[in-house]
Amino acid sequence: MLDVKKIVYNCFIILISICAVSPVYSQDKGPWNLEQLFKVPSFEKTEKASQDGVSGILYESLPVNNNRVQVFAYYSTPKGKVPEGGWPAVVCIHGGGGTAFYEWVKKWNKNGYAAISMDLEGHYPIREVEADKKSPRISTENPGPIRVGTFEDFDKPIKQQWYYNAVAQVILAHSLIRSFPEVNADKVGITGISWGGILTSTVMGIDDRFKFAIPVYGCGFLPGSDGKQGKRIKPGKHTEVVNTYYDGSAYFSNVKIPVFWVNGINDPHFPLPSTKQSLQAVKGDVTIKYQLGMVHGHKPGWEPKEIYAFANSILKNGIPLIKIEKPKSKGNKASVSFRSEKEVKKVEFIYTKDSGEWSKRKWKKSQANISGSKINAQIPEGAICAFFAAIDEDNLMVSSDYMQF
Known part of the structure; x- marks a missing residue:
C-alpha cells in the first residue's frame, strides 16, 4: 500500500533541492x-x-x-x-x-x-x-x-x-x-x-x-x-x-x-x-x-x-516632436495622420523597389503633401516598401513606421 505522506514529503525535498541549485529567475x-x-x-x-x-x-x-x-x-x-x-x-x-x-x-x-x-x-x-x-x-x-x-x-x-x-x-x-x-x-x-x-x-x-x-x-x-x-x-x-x-x-x-x-x-x-x-x-x-x-x-x-x-x-x-500615426495605403495612394504643436514645413515619401537584404536596398524620395492633419502621397509604380517623414520648423524630423505593399 502506498504511503501518501512519504511520497509527498519526498517530492517536497526534491523540489527544495532543485530550487537550491537553480538560479533565481523571474520570467518577466x-x-x-x-x-x-x-x-x-x-x-x-x-x-x-x-x-x-x-x-x-x-x-x-x-x-x-x-x-x-x-x-x-x-x-x-x-x-x-x-x-x-x-x-x-x-x-x-x-x-x-x-x-x-x-x-x-x-x-x-x-x-x-x-x-x-x-x-x-x-x-x-x-x-x-x-x-x-x-x-x-x-x-x-x-x-x-x-x-x-x-x-x-x-x-x-x-x-x-x-x-x-x-x-x-x-x-x-x-x-x-x-x-x-x-x-x-x-x-x-x-x-x-x-x-x-x-x-x-x-x-x-x-x-x-x-x-x-x-x-x-x-x-x-x-x-x-x-x-x-x-x-x-x-x-x-x-x-x-x-x-x-x-x-x-x-x-x-x-x-x-x-x-x-x-x-x-x-x-x-x-x-x-x-x-x-x-x-x-x-x-x-x-x-x-x-x-x-x-x-x-x-x-x-x-x-x-x-x-x-x-x-x-x-x-x-x-514641445513634443511631431506625432505620426500608423500609415495606410489604398490602391496607389498612401496617407498618414499627424499632429504637431509646431509648423510642419516639409514632408517626404521615402520608398524602395528593392527586395532582398535590407542593408543593400536603395531608397528614393518622392513628393508628399499636407492636407489638414494628413500627409498624402502617390505610391510610385514598383514600390514595395515605404514610409513618411515630416520635418518641423526647427528642422526636427520624425518618421512613420514603414509599410509594405
Missing part, C-alpha cells in the same frame, strides 16, 4: 537580482583618464568568480545653479569598440542634463599607445568580463557572461546617478548606441525607474534577422540563450515609458524589420526616426537634435 525581469542592483553602489573618484569638466568614477559592480569588479565612468552636471528638485539625468551606454565618452556626457550637459557614461568592458578610456587607435585600452585594476563576439560566451555560466554583467552595470549606474543630491531621481532616462541600443532595449524592460528610453540603431528581435548581429547568432542553444535572457523582446511587454527609436535605413547591423517588431512590441508611446544615409557610429548616434528634443518633451515640458 530576467535572471538579475533587482533588489541588489537597485541599491546604491559604493564608488570612488579617480584621476586616471581625467578630462576637463567631468569627474572620473570607479563604482562597484557584481563580483565575477569571486573577484571584485569596478566600472569606470565619466559623470558631470550642467553649469549653473541646480534647479529645484535637481537636474534631470541620462545614462549613456556605449556600443561595440566604445568606452566611457566624456564628449557624450558634455553633450547632454549642454542640453541641461546630468549624465553618466561608463565603460562596460573593464577599461579606462585611454590606450596603451595614445596616438594609435588600434592600441588596446588600459584595463582597470578590477575589470569585469569583456564582450566575446555576438553573445558567443553563451555556454559559460550566466553570471560569467559579458551581457549579464553589462546589464547589471547599467542598472547600477542608474542607481548611482539617481543617488546624487544634485540629480532628480524621478527624472532619469536611458540611451544607448549600437550594442548600447541592444542593452537599452533590454534594460528598459527590466529597470522600471527610467522615464524614457532612446535606443539608437540597436533593438530587439535580433536572432534570425538579416543584419550582421542576426547572422552571427547561431541557431540552437546560442539563439535560445539570447531569446530567453538577453534580447529586448523578452521584456518589451514591461515597457510602458515613451521610447524614441532611431535607426539608419540601411544600417548593416540592425535591419528595419527588427526595429519595426521592437517598436510594435512595447506598450508605451513610440516615436520613430528612420534616417536616410545615417552612418553607423558613436558620434552619428549621439548627434541628432531630435534625441534631446525628445528628452526635453518628457522631462522638461518641452
Whole structure:
C-alpha cells in the first residue's frame, strides 16, 4: 500500500533541492537580482583618464568568480545653479569598440542634463599607445568580463557572461546617478548606441525607474534577422540563450515609458524589420526616426537634435516632436495622420523597389503633401516598401513606421 505522506514529503525535498541549485529567475525581469542592483553602489573618484569638466568614477559592480569588479565612468552636471528638485539625468551606454565618452556626457550637459557614461568592458578610456587607435585600452585594476563576439560566451555560466554583467552595470549606474543630491531621481532616462541600443532595449524592460528610453540603431528581435548581429547568432542553444535572457523582446511587454527609436535605413547591423517588431512590441508611446544615409557610429548616434528634443518633451515640458500615426495605403495612394504643436514645413515619401537584404536596398524620395492633419502621397509604380517623414520648423524630423505593399 502506498504511503501518501512519504511520497509527498519526498517530492517536497526534491523540489527544495532543485530550487537550491537553480538560479533565481523571474520570467518577466530576467535572471538579475533587482533588489541588489537597485541599491546604491559604493564608488570612488579617480584621476586616471581625467578630462576637463567631468569627474572620473570607479563604482562597484557584481563580483565575477569571486573577484571584485569596478566600472569606470565619466559623470558631470550642467553649469549653473541646480534647479529645484535637481537636474534631470541620462545614462549613456556605449556600443561595440566604445568606452566611457566624456564628449557624450558634455553633450547632454549642454542640453541641461546630468549624465553618466561608463565603460562596460573593464577599461579606462585611454590606450596603451595614445596616438594609435588600434592600441588596446588600459584595463582597470578590477575589470569585469569583456564582450566575446555576438553573445558567443553563451555556454559559460550566466553570471560569467559579458551581457549579464553589462546589464547589471547599467542598472547600477542608474542607481548611482539617481543617488546624487544634485540629480532628480524621478527624472532619469536611458540611451544607448549600437550594442548600447541592444542593452537599452533590454534594460528598459527590466529597470522600471527610467522615464524614457532612446535606443539608437540597436533593438530587439535580433536572432534570425538579416543584419550582421542576426547572422552571427547561431541557431540552437546560442539563439535560445539570447531569446530567453538577453534580447529586448523578452521584456518589451514591461515597457510602458515613451521610447524614441532611431535607426539608419540601411544600417548593416540592425535591419528595419527588427526595429519595426521592437517598436510594435512595447506598450508605451513610440516615436520613430528612420534616417536616410545615417552612418553607423558613436558620434552619428549621439548627434541628432531630435534625441534631446525628445528628452526635453518628457522631462522638461518641452514641445513634443511631431506625432505620426500608423500609415495606410489604398490602391496607389498612401496617407498618414499627424499632429504637431509646431509648423510642419516639409514632408517626404521615402520608398524602395528593392527586395532582398535590407542593408543593400536603395531608397528614393518622392513628393508628399499636407492636407489638414494628413500627409498624402502617390505610391510610385514598383514600390514595395515605404514610409513618411515630416520635418518641423526647427528642422526636427520624425518618421512613420514603414509599410509594405
